[in-house]
Amino acid sequence: MELKKEYSIQSFFIPALLILLFLESCSVQHRLAKDVSRFLRDSPVLNNHLVGFALSGSDQQGMIYAQNADKYFIPASNTKLYTFYAGLKMLPDSIPSIRYIERGDSLIFWGTGDPSFLKRGMKTDKTFRFLSTSPRRLFFAAGRYTGNAYGQGWAWDDYNDDTQAEINELPMLDNLVGFKNENGRVTVDPQHFNDCLLKDSLNHQKEFSVVRKVGTNEFDYPPGAVPADFMQLVPYKTSTLTTLNLLRDTLGSDVQLIQLEMPGNAKTIYNSRSEDVFREMLLPSDNFIAEQLLLVYSNQFQQSLSSTDAIRYILDKYLKDLPDRPRWVDGSGVSRMNLFSPRDMIMLLQMIDKEINNRQKLFSMLPAGGLRGTLKNAYPKTEHPFVFAKTGTFSNNYNQSGYIVTKKGKILVFSFMNNNFMGPVKELKAEMAKLMGYIHDQY
Known part of the structure; x- marks a missing residue:
């Protein structure tokens, strides 16, 4: 009888404890939502332009707080998170760099758009060694990419800036x-x-x-x-002739041009580790890498290289469940024609977290508030950052989307988007850091 009685008490106590913990969690979330709402409403920096803010857990169990989360915003370089996720789904552990066939004494190769080939700051040289040490005659087969040198909606007068390198098949x-x-x-x-x-x-x-x-x-x-x-x-x-001359100079070999469609059985040479390329794209917000990766993605499913085809493929195959179908036109976010909602960003970040399934690895690829990347000066300097996020910056637009690690060890996902503000971006960053710091401390 006593055992029966003890079992009866325990079976009552455990569900009751779970209910209390659930109610406490709901109470904390409700209080946090009220405080965030009050902060956004009362902030003179944040209440004079379009603000979208969404905060959620790392799972997909609903929002803790949302303001204009279903509205479309110009994401700027937050777009690179979409390009990042697509790479996680579509690429092996190394970047496909060139495709090739061998015919007699000839080696014929095609570009894939690989941004890591001879890239400054990246030491991988597998493709270079393969081509430069080949005993065969080299032939470059151009023509897989026939798109524009610039993405849709890019500003023509930024052509001289290093943030707007041209797009081509063999960079x-x-x-x-x-x-x-x-x-x-x-x-x-x-x-x-x-x-x-x-x-x-x-x-x-x-x-x-x-x-x-x-x-x-x-x-x-x-x-x-x-x-x-x-x-x-x-x-x-860029041009085919310029590519050919650079190949000759760099490889120290005579490279000839050939017109030949790539056969389906063409082999692949892989260059840099995909993880290293993603990190190089996300930390300094490298537009060139982001744009070229879209061509690499299209290499994975078709003959031609096309940013537009890659985006359409990714949206239809991997992102069809997003609550608001985005308008996505380039890989980097240079175009103001891109439009994403904060709640789309939340779901995407949750999908990225699930895909990698290794928080230490994921956070190492992202800017860290007060420590590295484009968030180094957006938060107080620290060796123990709690915000890991991608920034997105245009004149009059500034966004952050990523992850917050709270003092209690919870992982929250957020998207904080600011469009059409007129004040100094320094003030905006400071106000955002204040709110992120509050969430870190209180939740």
């Missing part, structure tokens, strides 16, 4: 030319462009800088002393 050296001061003169890397740099008295930039003429690979810089710390990266104008 090299980030599709950028490097200029720097060496012993008082401007040097060029790669040297293929040496003869394209001229001193021009009509270059009247406010600061000493190299400017490329629109539509050509003619670069000029102003007369006068070269600043001691001068360094600049400028996009070069």
Whole structure:
């Protein structure tokens, strides 16, 4: 009888305890939601423009708080989270770099759009070694990518900025030319462009800088002393001929052009680890990598390389359950034509978390508040960050979407989107950090 009585008490006590814990959790969530709502309402920095804020647990059990979460916002570089997720679903552990066949004494190869081939700052050289050490005659088969050099809706007058490198099927050296001061003169890397740099008295930039003429690979810089710390990266104008010449110079081999459609049985050479490329895209917010990855994704399911086809494929195959179908037009978020909702971002982040299933690995790929990447100066300096998120920055637009680790060890997912503000972005970042800090401390 006593055993029966004890069992009866325990079976009453355990469900009761679970109910109490559930009610306490609901109470904390309700209080947090009220405090967040009050903060957003009373903040003079946040209440004079369009704000979307969504906060949820890392599972898919509903929102803790949502304001304008179903509205569309210009995401800027938050778009790279979509490109990241697509890579997790579509790529093996290394980036497909080139496709090739061997015929007699010839090696014929096609590009995949691989951004890591000879990329500055990335030391992987598998593709380079494969091509440069081949005993066969090399033939580059161009034509897999026939799209535009720029993404849909990109600003034409940013063509000289290193954040807007052109898109092509076989990129090299980030599709950028490097200029720097060496012993008082401007040097060029790669040297293929040496003869394209001229001193021009009509270059009247406010600061000493190299400017490329629109539509050509003619670069000029102003007369006068070269600043001691001068360094600049400028996009070069891509073309099949430029690609061919760069291949010849870099490989130290004669590379010929051939017109040949890639057969279905073409083999693949893999270059950098996918994880390293994703990290290189997310931490500094590298637009070039993001755009080129879309071409790599299309290589996985079709003959031609197409950003548009890749986006359509990803939306239909992997993202069809998003609550608000996004308008997604490029890989990097350079285009203002992209439109995503905060609650879409929440679901995407939850899917990323589930796909990787390793928080330490996931957080190592993302900017960390006060420590690294594009969030280094957005939060107080710390060795123990609690926000791991992707930023998205345009003039008059600033967003963060990612993860918060609370003092109690909970993992929350958030999307904080600000469009059409007129004040200083520094004030906006400080206000966002204040709210994130409160959530970290209280939940």
